[in-house]
Amino acid sequence: MKLNITINKIKSIKNLTISLPIEKGLYAITGQNGSGKSTVVTCASSVFFTMPMNDYFGKTDEDARIDFELNGAKRAWFKEKTNWKKSSEGKMSIKGFYEGSLIFGNRFRNTNFETLKKLDFIDNTKLAEAPNFIKENLGIILQNNKNFYEKLYILEGKNIDSKFNFYRDIFYYEKGEKRVSQFHMSTGENLMVSILNSIFIRNNDRASLMKPCLMFLDEIELALHPSSLKRLINFLKDLSNKFNYAVYFSTHSIELIGGIKPDNIFFLERYSDDSLEILNPCYPAYATRILYDHSGYDSVFLVEDDLAKSIINRILKKYNLLSNRLIHVLPCGGYSNVIDLAEEVVNSNLIGKTSKIMIILDGDVKVEANAYIAKRNYNNNIPLNYLPIESLEKFLKKHLIENVDKKLFRILNDFIFQQKSLSSLIEEYKNENGIKRDDNGKIFYKYLDNELRARNKNRDEIVEMIVDYLFDNNDQNLIKITHFLKKQLE
Structure with a gap:
């Protein structure tokens, strides 16, 4: 279940729609300085926190508003001349608390x-x-x-x-x-x-752990040492599991983002025309603009996603290519993210002159990737190769719907989708989407992902089973990428 939020003309945000999961866990809202992270968090918290809107958002247009929708219930803040008003439709069952910025935070x-x-x-x-x-x-x-x-x-x-x-x-x-x-x-x-006092009060107020409860923590890393941040993350993970909290950080922190899985990272990308886009899932490497300290590695492979990472790591281990080397495989998101980050790493020497960087992209983006490199006039001589398979989403759509691989279908159905079958999910997908285009498979994957979350499972389990399947069946398409890796690591 997700809390759907639409923000219109609030501070630097002209119009933005974002859907935030309310299931327990840790989440990050991140982006470059000025992208609107704190504004998103403050707006989101107004679903349960009645704040003096003019104090928090300053001067706004007369048609400024924030709309919420959760499980059919609706709530809104809207401007009427110079005053803010609130409206509700249906019962929105949600609680939470907000620790704001240094200026508007509760503690000051x-x-x-x-x-x-x-x-x-x-x-x-x-x-x-x-x-x-x-x-x-x-x-x-x-x-x-x-x-x-x-x-x-x-x-x-x-x-x-x-x-x-x-x-x-x-x-x-x-x-x-x-x-x-x-x-x-x-x-x-x-x-x-x-923060601990607010959590203590909220814990004692949890009459029903079934009711969703959100915590919004805005840039808490500004006051905490990295070691304290790591202990805070462990504390909040335990608390989230015990009390059913969805904990959201607005942050730049490597310590925070690095401990959160890509599905739970929301990156606000602000473009030159001042428009905003939400990138989710987002890999930590992209969210922090590869600020991780990867210096000291002999080789760094930049890939698109976790499926690519698992395949590369499996080949490295199977053919003993890790001996006497420090090698890191780093997922970055889509092919354009990988290419841009590779260019930035080389130009800024972010991983040191002794480290070798290589790019491995999904097998279905070769034409687009070459065009992207040519358009931006990148000429960094970074070795580039392609996997023999598509992205996870495209792979699943192709082999479970378009050209059914019966053996893979049975494996996934028997071991992961035991309560709601793959056949049922595929039927729902077809009935609800009709002829809607889904070339990248992302719409289909949402059906699978929702069922995984409902069963306390995750994307990693599907990835691991697909990699096992490819290697167990001696997929001949793996030979090309294996030769590439051996050559680069000679």
């Missing part, structure tokens, strides 16, 4: 120097011991020590004198004889204690 709201100065002198008798969930996880994430913030206290918002005009919970911790208020903590401590 309603603060001023005089108020903070007074809160520093709050009497200890008004403080209560913070919940163990917050104390221990704050210590684990930031210090890798659950007892580090053992003396952590909370001043609940309801106990703060109304003259302060401050109504949120405030935290204090003691080190020796010194008491430190939340506003004198490090930015990372301030950030994490607020």
